Amino acid sequence: MPYSPKNYPDSMKNLSPSTRRKAIEITNALLDEGKDEGIAIATGIKKAKEQK
Secondary structure, eight states: OBBBTTTTOOEEEEESSHHHHHHHHHHHHHHHHTTOHHHHHHHHHHHHHOOO
């Protein structure tokens, strides 16, 4: 299930809009590669914060 700016995990709700967009992009890419959803979300958030 791909995420979007209007449909994202609760764990992304406290991110700034720009960081959230990047986290969603990274998470969706990882999910497309077949990664586990929980790992994809955590990795997406971490990498988005690192790119700030």
